[in-house]
Amino acid sequence: DTEVTQTPKHLVMGMTNKKSLKCEQHMGHRAMYWYKQKAKKPPELMFVYSYEKLSINESVPSRFSPECPNSSLLNLHLHALQPEDSALYLCASSQGASGAYNEQFFGPGTRLTVL
């Protein structure tokens, strides 16, 4: 299995809702990432988990809360989002977060719309 899967594909939520994005990989990768991508822009790194521990938080607002229950799963919990948070949220994984193993493989993304 060489895939990173993400659910849901699309999500529409109000500013008072609580929702979660899910990401899964079964490649034995030990690093997982969340990115945010706005239209016609490159992906922006949000969080990095290495061996199930949060290693990088790129000054992301607390309304985004990541969670890594195990080495195959990555969640992004959303609460009290703003309309400007509407974007494509991408999950990626790599064999490791350093050295020769940082080739990142991306999932298809979740298209999030905040009303």
Added chain:
Amino acid sequence: QQQVKQSPQSLIVQKGGISIINCAYENTAFDYFPWYQQFPGKGPALLIAIRPDVSEKKEGRFTISFNKSAKQFSLHIMDSQPGDSATYFCAASESNGQNFVFGPGTRLSVLP
């Protein structure tokens, strides 16, 4: 210093032509340079990558050229096809996995 510059912003090429996209960086600690291809509504897909110990890497129709002294690298797509029409991102990172940075992207259109 963590930025990666990319040009052109958009590129139109005839079928069968060569597409060339250029990137430049400042951070001398970068030592891994991948290229990603992204179709609308999809996640980026790793296309080809290079490390500074080689000056060129070729995989099929795709070639990366790397100039360490100039801190520049480029993607060449030979015999460009309409199916290559997508957005291409160069990226760079340090060996410790820190500072994984994407360039702003190039939208390629290959005309039939």
